[in-house]
Amino acid sequence: MNVLEFSEARKAEIADLVTKYPNKQAVLLPALHLAQAEFGYVSDEVIHLVAKTLDVAPSLVQEVATFYSLYNRKPVGDYIIQVCQTLSCALRGAESVIRYLEGKLNVHLGETTADGKFTLVAVECLASCGTAPMFQVTARDYSLNAYYENLTEKRIDEILDELRKRPVRQAAQMTPLTTHSLGGH
Protein backbone atom coordinates (compact mmCIF):
# COMPACT_ATOMS: atom_id res chain seq x y z
CA MET A 1 0.00 0.00 0.00
CA ASN A 2 2.54 2.57 1.10
CA VAL A 3 4.69 2.77 -1.95
CA LEU A 4 5.50 6.40 -1.26
CA GLU A 5 8.12 7.53 1.22
CA PHE A 6 9.10 11.00 2.37
CA SER A 7 12.64 12.06 1.56
CA GLU A 8 15.04 12.05 4.51
CA ALA A 9 14.96 15.86 4.57
CA ARG A 10 11.15 15.91 4.80
CA LYS A 11 11.20 13.24 7.51
CA ALA A 12 13.56 15.41 9.53
CA GLU A 13 11.35 18.46 8.98
CA ILE A 14 8.27 16.61 10.22
CA ALA A 15 10.16 15.18 13.22
CA ASP A 16 11.23 18.71 14.12
CA LEU A 17 7.65 19.99 13.83
CA VAL A 18 6.39 17.25 16.14
CA THR A 19 8.60 18.59 18.95
CA LYS A 20 6.64 21.86 18.92
CA TYR A 21 3.26 20.36 19.86
CA PRO A 22 1.93 18.14 22.65
CA ASN A 23 0.83 15.49 20.16
CA LYS A 24 1.55 14.32 16.64
CA GLN A 25 -1.89 15.04 15.19
CA ALA A 26 -1.32 18.80 15.59
CA VAL A 27 1.28 18.48 12.82
CA LEU A 28 -1.31 17.21 10.34
CA LEU A 29 -1.90 20.48 8.47
CA PRO A 30 1.80 21.35 8.15
CA ALA A 31 2.62 17.75 7.20
CA LEU A 32 0.02 17.78 4.42
CA HIS A 33 1.61 20.94 3.04
CA LEU A 34 5.03 19.28 3.10
CA ALA A 35 3.60 16.21 1.43
CA GLN A 36 1.91 18.29 -1.25
CA ALA A 37 5.16 20.16 -1.93
CA GLU A 38 6.97 16.84 -2.28
CA PHE A 39 4.44 14.80 -4.23
CA GLY A 40 2.60 17.49 -6.17
CA TYR A 41 -0.88 16.81 -4.82
CA VAL A 42 -2.64 14.91 -2.06
CA SER A 43 -3.36 11.56 -3.66
CA ASP A 44 -4.84 8.62 -1.76
CA GLU A 45 -1.30 7.25 -1.40
CA VAL A 46 -0.18 10.54 0.14
CA ILE A 47 -3.07 10.37 2.62
CA HIS A 48 -1.95 6.91 3.73
CA LEU A 49 1.67 8.01 3.98
CA VAL A 50 0.78 11.03 6.14
CA ALA A 51 -1.52 8.89 8.31
CA LYS A 52 1.25 6.35 8.87
CA THR A 53 3.81 9.06 9.58
CA LEU A 54 1.66 10.73 12.27
CA ASP A 55 -0.01 7.59 13.65
CA VAL A 56 -3.51 8.81 12.84
CA ALA A 57 -6.37 7.21 10.89
CA PRO A 58 -6.34 7.70 7.10
CA SER A 59 -9.99 8.78 7.35
CA LEU A 60 -8.97 11.69 9.56
CA VAL A 61 -6.29 12.76 7.09
CA GLN A 62 -8.81 12.53 4.27
CA GLU A 63 -11.40 14.67 6.02
CA VAL A 64 -8.77 17.32 6.72
CA ALA A 65 -7.38 17.15 3.19
CA THR A 66 -10.84 17.73 1.73
CA PHE A 67 -11.96 20.40 4.23
CA TYR A 68 -9.30 22.98 3.43
CA SER A 69 -9.11 24.72 0.09
CA LEU A 70 -5.32 24.70 -0.31
CA TYR A 71 -4.88 20.94 -0.55
CA ASN A 72 -5.19 19.65 -4.08
CA ARG A 73 -6.71 16.20 -4.35
CA LYS A 74 -5.93 16.11 -8.07
CA PRO A 75 -2.80 17.01 -10.05
CA VAL A 76 -2.26 20.70 -10.79
CA GLY A 77 -0.05 22.71 -13.12
CA ASP A 78 3.38 24.04 -12.23
CA TYR A 79 1.77 27.25 -11.01
CA ILE A 80 -1.70 27.73 -9.54
CA ILE A 81 -2.98 31.23 -10.28
CA GLN A 82 -5.56 32.07 -7.63
CA VAL A 83 -7.55 35.17 -8.52
CA CYS A 84 -9.36 36.77 -5.60
CA GLN A 85 -13.01 37.23 -6.59
CA THR A 86 -14.56 38.49 -3.33
CA LEU A 87 -16.35 41.83 -3.07
CA SER A 88 -13.51 44.35 -2.71
CA CYS A 89 -11.63 42.78 -5.61
CA ALA A 90 -14.85 42.47 -7.62
CA LEU A 91 -15.41 46.22 -7.18
CA ARG A 92 -11.96 46.85 -8.65
CA GLY A 93 -12.04 44.57 -11.68
CA ALA A 94 -11.50 40.95 -10.59
CA GLU A 95 -13.78 39.71 -13.33
CA SER A 96 -11.71 41.48 -16.00
CA VAL A 97 -8.59 39.84 -14.60
CA ILE A 98 -10.24 36.43 -14.78
CA ARG A 99 -11.52 37.00 -18.34
CA TYR A 100 -8.09 38.24 -19.42
CA LEU A 101 -6.33 35.23 -17.94
CA GLU A 102 -8.85 32.82 -19.44
CA GLY A 103 -8.20 34.31 -22.87
CA LYS A 104 -4.46 34.53 -22.45
CA LEU A 105 -4.08 30.97 -21.14
CA ASN A 106 -6.90 29.47 -23.21
CA VAL A 107 -8.51 27.79 -20.22
CA HIS A 108 -11.62 28.21 -18.12
CA LEU A 109 -11.58 28.61 -14.37
CA GLY A 110 -10.61 25.35 -12.71
CA GLU A 111 -8.61 24.12 -15.68
CA THR A 112 -4.92 23.57 -16.37
CA THR A 113 -3.19 24.74 -19.55
CA ALA A 114 -2.36 22.11 -22.16
CA ASP A 115 1.37 22.44 -21.43
CA GLY A 116 0.78 21.79 -17.72
CA LYS A 117 2.23 25.15 -16.75
CA PHE A 118 -0.73 26.98 -15.21
CA THR A 119 -3.88 26.09 -13.30
CA LEU A 120 -6.36 28.96 -13.09
CA VAL A 121 -8.78 29.20 -10.17
CA ALA A 122 -10.90 31.87 -8.50
CA VAL A 123 -10.62 32.03 -4.72
CA GLU A 124 -12.20 33.92 -1.85
CA CYS A 125 -10.77 36.92 0.02
CA LEU A 126 -6.97 36.89 0.42
CA ALA A 127 -6.83 39.99 2.65
CA SER A 128 -5.40 42.12 -0.11
CA CYS A 129 -8.50 44.26 -0.60
CA GLY A 130 -6.66 47.59 -0.65
CA THR A 131 -4.48 46.50 -3.56
CA ALA A 132 -7.20 44.99 -5.73
CA PRO A 133 -7.38 43.41 -8.19
CA MET A 134 -4.87 40.76 -7.24
CA PHE A 135 -3.97 37.10 -7.44
CA GLN A 136 -1.72 34.72 -5.59
CA VAL A 137 0.58 32.37 -7.43
CA THR A 138 1.62 29.15 -5.74
CA ALA A 139 4.19 26.88 -7.32
CA ARG A 140 3.30 23.20 -7.09
CA ASP A 141 6.54 22.56 -5.17
CA TYR A 142 5.89 25.61 -2.92
CA SER A 143 9.07 27.26 -4.19
CA LEU A 144 6.93 30.32 -4.85
CA ASN A 145 3.85 31.52 -2.96
CA ALA A 146 3.42 35.19 -3.67
CA TYR A 147 0.81 37.94 -3.95
CA TYR A 148 0.66 40.03 -7.13
CA GLU A 149 -1.31 43.20 -6.46
CA ASN A 150 -2.75 46.21 -8.29
CA LEU A 151 -2.88 44.11 -11.45
CA THR A 152 -3.09 45.53 -14.96
CA GLU A 153 -3.08 43.59 -18.24
CA LYS A 154 0.50 44.68 -18.88
CA ARG A 155 1.58 43.52 -15.44
CA ILE A 156 -0.20 40.19 -15.90
CA ASP A 157 1.69 39.64 -19.17
CA GLU A 158 4.99 40.31 -17.41
CA ILE A 159 4.15 37.95 -14.57
CA LEU A 160 3.17 35.14 -16.93
CA ASP A 161 6.41 35.62 -18.91
CA GLU A 162 8.48 35.46 -15.73
CA LEU A 163 6.70 32.33 -14.57
CA ARG A 164 7.08 30.59 -17.92
CA LYS A 165 10.86 30.90 -17.61
CA ARG A 166 10.93 29.77 -13.99
CA PRO A 167 11.35 26.02 -13.43
CA VAL A 168 9.37 23.98 -10.92
CA ARG A 169 10.58 20.69 -9.52
CA GLN A 170 8.68 17.73 -10.96
CA ALA A 171 6.97 15.72 -8.26
CA ALA A 172 7.82 12.06 -7.82
CA GLN A 173 4.34 10.76 -8.47
CA MET A 174 3.22 13.28 -11.06
CA THR A 175 1.68 11.87 -14.17
CA PRO A 176 1.71 13.87 -17.43
CA LEU A 177 -1.02 16.48 -17.34
CA THR A 178 -3.78 17.10 -19.75
CA THR A 179 -6.35 19.83 -19.40
CA HIS A 180 -8.65 18.84 -16.61
CA SER A 181 -10.46 20.14 -13.60
CA LEU A 182 -8.94 20.82 -10.26
CA GLY A 183 -10.63 19.29 -7.27
CA GLY A 184 -10.82 20.74 -3.82
CA HIS A 185 -11.10 24.40 -4.75
Next chain:
Amino acid sequence: MADAPRILLDFLDDDRSWTLESYRKRGGYKALEKALKMEPVQIMEEVKASGLRGRGGAGFPTGMKWSFLAKNDRPKYLVCNADEGEPGTFKDRLLLERDPHKLIEGMIISAFSLGSKKSYVYLRHEFELGFQRMEQAVNEAEAAGLLGDNILGTGFSHHLVNHRGAGAYICGEETGLIESLEGKKGQPRNKPPFPAIQGVFNDPTVVNNVESLAVVPWLINNGGAAYKAVGTEKSPGTKLFSVSGHVKKPGVYEVPLGYPLMDLIDKECGGMLDGMSLKCCIPGGSSVPVLTAEECARANLDYESMNALGTFLGSGGVIVIGEGTCVVDMLANLSRFYAHESCGQCTPCRDGTNWIHKVVDRIEKGGGRRQDLADLLDLSDNIMGKTICALGDAAAMPVIAFIQKYRHEFEEHIEKGRCPYKPEYAVAHAAAGR
Protein backbone atom coordinates in the same frame (compact mmCIF):
# COMPACT_ATOMS: atom_id res chain seq x y z
CA MET B 1 -4.56 61.79 11.92
CA ALA B 2 -3.12 64.93 13.38
CA ASP B 3 -3.71 64.81 17.13
CA ALA B 4 -4.06 61.10 17.95
CA PRO B 5 -1.06 58.99 18.97
CA ARG B 6 0.32 56.48 16.50
CA ILE B 7 0.02 53.40 18.64
CA LEU B 8 0.28 50.79 15.91
CA LEU B 9 1.38 52.41 12.66
CA ASP B 10 4.65 53.95 13.86
CA PHE B 11 6.69 51.96 11.33
CA LEU B 12 5.46 53.24 8.00
CA ASP B 13 8.47 55.45 7.27
CA ASP B 14 11.01 52.68 7.87
CA ASP B 15 11.79 50.52 4.86
CA ARG B 16 13.20 47.70 7.03
CA SER B 17 10.62 47.96 9.78
CA TRP B 18 10.38 44.20 10.31
CA THR B 19 13.92 43.87 11.65
CA LEU B 20 14.85 43.80 15.34
CA GLU B 21 17.19 46.72 14.72
CA SER B 22 14.38 48.90 13.42
CA TYR B 23 12.02 47.85 16.19
CA ARG B 24 14.63 48.65 18.84
CA LYS B 25 15.12 52.11 17.31
CA ARG B 26 11.41 52.69 17.85
CA GLY B 27 11.75 51.71 21.51
CA GLY B 28 11.01 48.04 20.93
CA TYR B 29 11.25 45.54 23.81
CA LYS B 30 11.48 48.29 26.43
CA ALA B 31 7.95 47.32 27.45
CA LEU B 32 9.03 43.71 27.88
CA GLU B 33 11.85 44.71 30.25
CA LYS B 34 9.38 46.77 32.24
CA ALA B 35 6.66 44.12 32.22
CA LEU B 36 8.93 41.35 33.47
CA LYS B 37 9.55 43.44 36.59
CA MET B 38 5.82 43.82 37.18
CA GLU B 39 3.47 41.37 38.85
CA PRO B 40 1.56 39.38 36.19
CA VAL B 41 -1.73 40.56 37.65
CA GLN B 42 -0.60 44.20 37.37
CA ILE B 43 -0.21 43.73 33.63
CA MET B 44 -3.74 42.39 33.39
CA GLU B 45 -4.95 45.37 35.40
CA GLU B 46 -3.32 47.77 32.91
CA VAL B 47 -5.01 45.96 30.02
CA LYS B 48 -8.35 46.12 31.85
CA ALA B 49 -7.83 49.81 32.66
CA SER B 50 -7.11 50.58 29.00
CA GLY B 51 -10.58 49.41 28.00
CA LEU B 52 -9.04 47.68 24.97
CA ARG B 53 -11.67 45.67 23.13
CA GLY B 54 -10.82 42.69 20.96
CA ARG B 55 -9.89 43.87 17.50
CA GLY B 56 -10.76 40.68 15.64
CA GLY B 57 -14.36 41.76 15.26
CA ALA B 58 -16.37 40.88 18.36
CA GLY B 59 -15.07 43.79 20.44
CA PHE B 60 -15.04 41.86 23.71
CA PRO B 61 -12.89 43.53 26.41
CA THR B 62 -9.43 41.95 26.20
CA GLY B 63 -8.56 42.28 29.89
CA MET B 64 -11.81 40.60 30.89
CA LYS B 65 -11.16 37.76 28.46
CA TRP B 66 -7.77 37.22 30.11
CA SER B 67 -9.35 37.21 33.57
CA PHE B 68 -11.53 34.21 32.62
CA LEU B 69 -8.47 31.99 32.11
CA ALA B 70 -8.79 29.00 34.42
CA LYS B 71 -6.61 29.17 37.48
CA ASN B 72 -5.38 25.61 37.78
CA ASP B 73 -2.14 23.73 37.25
CA ARG B 74 -2.85 22.80 33.63
CA PRO B 75 -0.58 24.27 30.95
CA LYS B 76 -1.90 27.62 29.68
CA TYR B 77 -1.82 28.56 26.01
CA LEU B 78 -1.85 31.92 24.33
CA VAL B 79 -3.00 31.74 20.73
CA CYS B 80 -2.77 34.62 18.31
CA ASN B 81 -5.48 34.66 15.67
CA ALA B 82 -3.66 35.67 12.48
CA ASP B 83 -6.15 33.95 10.19
CA GLU B 84 -7.40 37.25 8.83
CA GLY B 85 -10.09 36.42 6.29
CA GLU B 86 -13.06 38.71 6.80
CA PRO B 87 -13.63 40.22 3.35
CA GLY B 88 -12.50 43.83 3.33
CA THR B 89 -9.96 43.36 6.13
CA PHE B 90 -6.19 43.45 5.65
CA LYS B 91 -4.76 45.19 8.71
CA ASP B 92 -3.31 42.13 10.49
CA ARG B 93 -1.44 41.18 7.35
CA LEU B 94 0.22 44.62 7.40
CA LEU B 95 1.30 44.17 11.03
CA LEU B 96 2.64 40.65 10.40
CA GLU B 97 4.62 41.71 7.34
CA ARG B 98 5.86 45.08 8.51
CA ASP B 99 6.04 44.98 12.30
CA PRO B 100 6.25 41.37 13.52
CA HIS B 101 8.32 42.27 16.59
CA LYS B 102 5.51 44.43 17.96
CA LEU B 103 3.21 41.42 17.91
CA ILE B 104 5.88 39.15 19.39
CA GLU B 105 6.66 41.60 22.20
CA GLY B 106 2.94 41.94 22.91
CA MET B 107 2.61 38.16 23.02
CA ILE B 108 5.53 37.63 25.40
CA ILE B 109 4.17 40.26 27.79
CA SER B 110 0.67 38.79 27.55
CA ALA B 111 2.00 35.28 28.09
CA PHE B 112 3.90 36.43 31.18
CA SER B 113 0.72 37.90 32.58
CA LEU B 114 -1.27 34.76 31.77
CA GLY B 115 1.38 32.34 33.03
CA SER B 116 1.76 30.75 29.62
CA LYS B 117 4.95 29.01 28.52
CA LYS B 118 3.81 28.31 24.99
CA SER B 119 2.02 30.30 22.36
CA TYR B 120 0.94 29.66 18.81
CA VAL B 121 0.41 32.19 16.06
CA TYR B 122 -2.18 30.72 13.70
CA LEU B 123 -1.48 32.32 10.31
CA ARG B 124 -3.51 31.67 7.23
CA HIS B 125 -1.25 29.81 4.82
CA GLU B 126 -1.69 32.42 2.12
CA PHE B 127 0.35 34.86 4.24
CA GLU B 128 3.71 33.62 2.97
CA LEU B 129 5.52 36.93 3.49
CA GLY B 130 3.92 37.41 6.90
CA PHE B 131 5.03 33.92 7.92
CA GLN B 132 8.60 34.47 6.70
CA ARG B 133 8.81 37.78 8.55
CA MET B 134 7.39 36.21 11.72
CA GLU B 135 9.86 33.31 11.53
CA GLN B 136 12.74 35.71 11.06
CA ALA B 137 11.55 37.87 13.94
CA VAL B 138 11.17 34.86 16.26
CA ASN B 139 14.72 33.79 15.42
CA GLU B 140 16.04 37.29 16.05
CA ALA B 141 14.17 37.56 19.35
CA GLU B 142 15.44 34.17 20.50
CA ALA B 143 19.03 35.01 19.56
CA ALA B 144 18.75 38.25 21.55
CA GLY B 145 17.46 36.46 24.64
CA LEU B 146 14.03 38.10 24.35
CA LEU B 147 12.20 34.86 23.68
CA GLY B 148 12.84 31.24 24.66
CA ASP B 149 14.38 30.02 27.92
CA ASN B 150 15.10 32.41 30.77
CA ILE B 151 14.06 35.60 29.00
CA LEU B 152 16.38 38.53 29.83
CA GLY B 153 17.73 36.48 32.73
CA THR B 154 14.46 36.70 34.64
CA GLY B 155 13.78 33.00 34.81
CA PHE B 156 10.60 33.38 32.73
CA SER B 157 10.57 31.11 29.69
CA HIS B 158 8.23 31.29 26.74
CA HIS B 159 8.25 29.59 23.36
CA LEU B 160 6.36 30.85 20.33
CA VAL B 161 5.43 28.70 17.36
CA ASN B 162 4.19 30.02 14.03
CA HIS B 163 1.52 27.64 12.78
CA ARG B 164 0.03 27.77 9.30
CA GLY B 165 -3.51 26.98 8.22
CA ALA B 166 -4.64 25.60 4.90
CA GLY B 167 -7.38 27.82 3.55
CA ALA B 168 -10.65 28.14 5.50
CA TYR B 169 -12.42 31.35 6.59
CA ILE B 170 -14.05 29.51 9.48
CA CYS B 171 -10.67 29.06 11.20
CA GLY B 172 -10.84 32.75 12.09
CA GLU B 173 -13.60 31.76 14.54
CA GLU B 174 -11.69 31.03 17.73
CA THR B 175 -12.92 27.52 18.40
CA GLY B 176 -12.67 26.61 14.72
CA LEU B 177 -9.11 27.87 14.92
CA ILE B 178 -8.47 25.71 17.98
CA GLU B 179 -9.81 22.60 16.25
CA SER B 180 -7.63 23.39 13.24
CA LEU B 181 -4.57 23.91 15.42
CA GLU B 182 -5.18 20.43 16.83
CA GLY B 183 -4.98 18.99 13.31
CA LYS B 184 -8.68 18.66 12.58
CA LYS B 185 -11.33 20.19 10.33
CA GLY B 186 -11.92 23.75 11.48
CA GLN B 187 -15.44 23.20 12.75
CA PRO B 188 -16.36 25.46 15.69
CA ARG B 189 -17.12 23.97 19.09
CA ASN B 190 -20.19 24.37 21.19
CA LYS B 191 -19.67 26.72 24.11
CA PRO B 192 -19.41 26.25 27.04
CA PRO B 193 -16.83 25.11 27.80
CA PHE B 194 -15.12 28.29 26.67
CA PRO B 195 -11.49 28.19 25.53
CA ALA B 196 -10.46 29.93 28.76
CA ILE B 197 -11.42 26.72 30.56
CA GLN B 198 -10.88 24.10 27.87
CA GLY B 199 -9.17 25.37 24.75
CA VAL B 200 -6.41 23.99 22.57
CA PHE B 201 -5.26 20.48 23.55
CA ASN B 202 -8.04 20.67 26.16
CA ASP B 203 -6.05 23.16 28.23
CA PRO B 204 -6.97 26.72 29.24
CA THR B 205 -6.41 29.03 26.28
CA VAL B 206 -6.66 32.72 25.46
CA VAL B 207 -7.18 33.53 21.78
CA ASN B 208 -6.48 37.14 20.80
CA ASN B 209 -6.35 38.95 17.48
CA VAL B 210 -3.05 40.25 16.06
CA GLU B 211 -4.03 43.90 16.47
CA SER B 212 -5.15 43.42 20.09
CA LEU B 213 -1.84 41.81 21.08
CA ALA B 214 0.20 44.38 19.17
CA VAL B 215 -1.30 47.13 21.34
CA VAL B 216 -0.01 45.56 24.58
CA PRO B 217 3.58 46.95 24.51
CA TRP B 218 2.17 50.48 24.19
CA LEU B 219 -0.15 49.86 27.15
CA ILE B 220 2.81 48.81 29.31
CA ASN B 221 4.98 51.76 28.23
CA ASN B 222 2.27 54.39 28.57
CA GLY B 223 -0.24 52.90 30.98
CA GLY B 224 -3.81 51.80 30.47
CA ALA B 225 -5.12 55.22 31.46
CA ALA B 226 -3.29 56.90 28.56
CA TYR B 227 -4.98 54.51 26.14
CA LYS B 228 -8.35 55.06 27.76
CA ALA B 229 -7.90 58.81 27.19
CA VAL B 230 -7.92 58.28 23.41
CA GLY B 231 -11.11 57.55 21.49
CA THR B 232 -14.52 57.59 23.14
CA GLU B 233 -15.64 56.69 26.65
CA LYS B 234 -16.89 53.21 25.76
CA SER B 235 -14.63 52.64 22.75
CA PRO B 236 -11.18 53.67 23.92
CA GLY B 237 -8.00 53.84 21.89
CA THR B 238 -7.17 53.87 18.22
CA LYS B 239 -8.12 51.24 15.69
CA LEU B 240 -6.82 50.13 12.34
CA PHE B 241 -9.30 50.49 9.50
CA SER B 242 -8.76 48.66 6.21
CA VAL B 243 -10.38 50.71 3.48
CA SER B 244 -11.09 49.18 0.08
CA GLY B 245 -13.42 49.71 -2.85
CA HIS B 246 -14.10 52.91 -4.74
CA VAL B 247 -11.78 55.34 -2.93
CA LYS B 248 -8.72 57.12 -4.30
CA LYS B 249 -6.29 55.81 -1.70
CA PRO B 250 -7.33 52.45 -0.29
CA GLY B 251 -5.18 51.18 2.55
CA VAL B 252 -4.82 50.70 6.30
CA TYR B 253 -5.40 53.78 8.46
CA GLU B 254 -5.07 54.27 12.21
CA VAL B 255 -7.60 56.67 13.71
CA PRO B 256 -9.02 57.16 17.20
CA LEU B 257 -12.30 55.39 17.75
CA GLY B 258 -15.23 57.73 17.27
CA TYR B 259 -13.67 59.18 14.12
CA PRO B 260 -16.30 60.17 11.52
CA LEU B 261 -16.65 57.63 8.73
CA MET B 262 -16.84 60.35 6.07
CA ASP B 263 -13.58 61.88 7.31
CA LEU B 264 -11.92 58.50 6.89
CA ILE B 265 -13.20 58.32 3.33
CA ASP B 266 -12.68 61.97 2.34
CA LYS B 267 -9.63 63.05 4.33
CA GLU B 268 -7.56 59.89 4.89
CA CYS B 269 -8.47 58.10 1.65
CA GLY B 270 -8.60 61.15 -0.60
CA GLY B 271 -12.30 60.77 -1.36
CA MET B 272 -14.16 58.72 -3.92
CA LEU B 273 -12.66 57.74 -7.27
CA ASP B 274 -13.03 60.47 -9.87
CA GLY B 275 -16.55 60.84 -11.13
CA MET B 276 -18.07 58.62 -8.45
CA SER B 277 -20.34 59.51 -5.59
CA LEU B 278 -20.92 57.36 -2.53
CA LYS B 279 -23.74 54.84 -2.78
CA CYS B 280 -23.19 52.82 0.38
CA CYS B 281 -20.54 51.43 2.70
CA ILE B 282 -20.00 48.19 4.58
CA PRO B 283 -18.19 49.47 7.67
CA GLY B 284 -16.92 46.43 9.59
CA GLY B 285 -16.04 43.64 7.19
CA SER B 286 -18.46 41.93 4.82
CA SER B 287 -20.50 40.32 7.59
CA VAL B 288 -22.03 43.51 8.96
CA PRO B 289 -25.15 45.30 7.68
CA VAL B 290 -24.54 47.89 4.95
CA LEU B 291 -24.97 51.63 5.57
CA THR B 292 -26.61 53.87 2.97
CA ALA B 293 -24.85 57.10 1.95
CA GLU B 294 -27.26 59.03 4.15
CA GLU B 295 -26.40 56.82 7.14
CA CYS B 296 -22.67 57.12 6.39
CA ALA B 297 -22.93 60.89 6.69
CA ARG B 298 -23.81 60.58 10.37
CA ALA B 299 -21.72 57.51 11.22
CA ASN B 300 -18.84 57.55 13.67
CA LEU B 301 -16.36 54.72 13.86
CA ASP B 302 -16.86 53.33 17.34
CA TYR B 303 -18.71 50.30 18.66
CA GLU B 304 -21.69 52.21 20.11
CA SER B 305 -22.27 54.57 17.17
CA MET B 306 -22.24 51.63 14.79
CA ASN B 307 -24.71 49.70 16.94
CA ALA B 308 -26.99 52.74 17.03
CA LEU B 309 -27.10 52.57 13.22
CA GLY B 310 -27.97 48.88 13.36
CA THR B 311 -24.54 47.70 12.23
CA PHE B 312 -21.18 46.78 13.77
CA LEU B 313 -17.63 48.08 13.87
CA GLY B 314 -16.52 44.47 13.38
CA SER B 315 -12.99 44.06 12.08
CA GLY B 316 -12.85 47.63 10.76
CA GLY B 317 -12.91 46.46 7.16
CA VAL B 318 -14.51 49.44 5.43
CA ILE B 319 -15.74 48.61 1.93
CA VAL B 320 -16.70 51.78 0.08
CA ILE B 321 -19.11 51.47 -2.82
CA GLY B 322 -19.82 54.08 -5.47
CA GLU B 323 -23.05 54.89 -7.31
CA GLY B 324 -23.51 52.73 -10.38
CA THR B 325 -22.76 49.54 -8.48
CA CYS B 326 -25.50 46.92 -8.38
CA VAL B 327 -26.35 45.86 -4.83
CA VAL B 328 -27.91 42.60 -6.02
CA ASP B 329 -24.65 41.77 -7.74
CA MET B 330 -22.77 42.62 -4.55
CA LEU B 331 -25.02 40.42 -2.47
CA ALA B 332 -24.64 37.60 -5.00
CA ASN B 333 -20.88 37.91 -4.52
CA LEU B 334 -21.06 37.90 -0.73
CA SER B 335 -23.59 35.09 -0.54
CA ARG B 336 -21.30 32.96 -2.71
CA PHE B 337 -18.52 33.67 -0.21
CA TYR B 338 -20.56 32.45 2.77
CA ALA B 339 -21.88 29.42 0.93
CA HIS B 340 -18.29 28.48 0.09
CA GLU B 341 -16.99 29.10 3.60
CA SER B 342 -19.77 27.48 5.65
CA CYS B 343 -18.05 24.61 7.44
CA GLY B 344 -21.03 22.31 6.94
CA GLN B 345 -21.59 21.49 10.58
CA CYS B 346 -24.98 23.15 11.23
CA THR B 347 -27.82 22.50 8.81
CA PRO B 348 -29.31 26.03 8.83
CA CYS B 349 -25.99 27.49 7.71
CA ARG B 350 -24.82 24.68 5.42
CA ASP B 351 -28.09 24.52 3.50
CA GLY B 352 -29.26 28.09 4.06
CA THR B 353 -26.15 29.81 2.72
CA ASN B 354 -26.33 27.74 -0.46
CA TRP B 355 -30.03 28.45 -0.97
CA ILE B 356 -29.45 32.16 -0.41
CA HIS B 357 -26.67 32.20 -2.95
CA LYS B 358 -28.73 30.33 -5.53
CA VAL B 359 -31.72 32.67 -5.17
CA VAL B 360 -29.74 35.94 -5.16
CA ASP B 361 -27.68 34.75 -8.10
CA ARG B 362 -30.84 33.86 -10.01
CA ILE B 363 -32.33 37.33 -9.35
CA GLU B 364 -29.14 38.98 -10.59
CA LYS B 365 -29.12 36.83 -13.71
CA GLY B 366 -32.67 37.79 -14.56
CA GLY B 367 -34.62 34.80 -13.27
CA GLY B 368 -36.06 36.44 -10.15
CA ARG B 369 -39.56 35.58 -8.95
CA ARG B 370 -42.01 37.61 -6.86
CA GLN B 371 -41.74 35.21 -3.94
CA ASP B 372 -37.91 35.40 -3.81
CA LEU B 373 -37.49 38.33 -1.43
CA ALA B 374 -39.85 36.85 1.15
CA ASP B 375 -38.05 33.53 0.79
CA LEU B 376 -34.65 35.16 1.26
CA LEU B 377 -35.78 36.89 4.44
CA ASP B 378 -37.31 33.65 5.68
CA LEU B 379 -34.11 31.73 4.95
CA SER B 380 -32.08 34.38 6.76
CA ASP B 381 -34.41 34.23 9.74
CA ASN B 382 -33.95 30.48 9.84
CA ILE B 383 -30.17 30.89 10.08
CA MET B 384 -29.90 33.85 12.50
CA GLY B 385 -29.14 32.65 16.00
CA LYS B 386 -29.63 28.99 15.09
CA THR B 387 -26.04 27.90 14.51
CA ILE B 388 -23.06 27.01 16.69
CA CYS B 389 -20.92 29.94 15.55
CA ALA B 390 -21.42 33.43 14.16
CA LEU B 391 -20.83 32.55 10.51
CA GLY B 392 -24.54 31.91 10.10
CA ASP B 393 -25.43 35.36 11.40
CA ALA B 394 -22.65 36.82 9.27
CA ALA B 395 -24.19 35.27 6.18
CA ALA B 396 -27.74 36.32 7.04
CA MET B 397 -27.17 39.92 8.18
CA PRO B 398 -26.06 41.31 4.80
CA VAL B 399 -29.07 39.68 3.11
CA ILE B 400 -31.52 41.29 5.52
CA ALA B 401 -29.85 44.72 5.38
CA PHE B 402 -29.50 44.81 1.59
CA ILE B 403 -33.12 43.82 1.04
CA GLN B 404 -34.42 46.24 3.69
CA LYS B 405 -32.45 49.20 2.36
CA TYR B 406 -32.48 48.50 -1.38
CA ARG B 407 -35.70 46.53 -1.88
CA HIS B 408 -36.59 48.62 -4.93
CA GLU B 409 -33.42 47.48 -6.70
CA PHE B 410 -34.21 43.82 -6.08
CA GLU B 411 -37.76 44.38 -7.29
CA GLU B 412 -36.55 46.15 -10.42
CA HIS B 413 -34.38 43.11 -11.26
CA ILE B 414 -37.36 40.81 -10.79
CA GLU B 415 -39.78 42.98 -12.78
CA LYS B 416 -37.44 43.61 -15.70
CA GLY B 417 -36.04 40.08 -15.71
CA ARG B 418 -32.50 41.43 -15.92
CA CYS B 419 -29.92 43.46 -14.03
CA PRO B 420 -30.66 47.12 -14.85
CA TYR B 421 -27.03 48.05 -14.23
CA LYS B 422 -25.48 46.00 -16.98
CA PRO B 423 -26.41 44.75 -20.39
CA GLU B 424 -25.28 41.37 -19.18
CA TYR B 425 -25.15 40.65 -15.47
CA ALA B 426 -21.59 41.09 -14.32
CA VAL B 427 -18.97 41.59 -11.64
CA ALA B 428 -19.32 38.71 -9.31
CA HIS B 429 -20.35 35.95 -11.60
CA ALA B 430 -17.06 35.30 -13.25
CA ALA B 431 -16.63 32.20 -11.21
CA ALA B 432 -20.21 31.19 -10.64
CA GLY B 433 -20.05 28.44 -13.20
CA ARG B 434 -16.81 26.91 -11.98
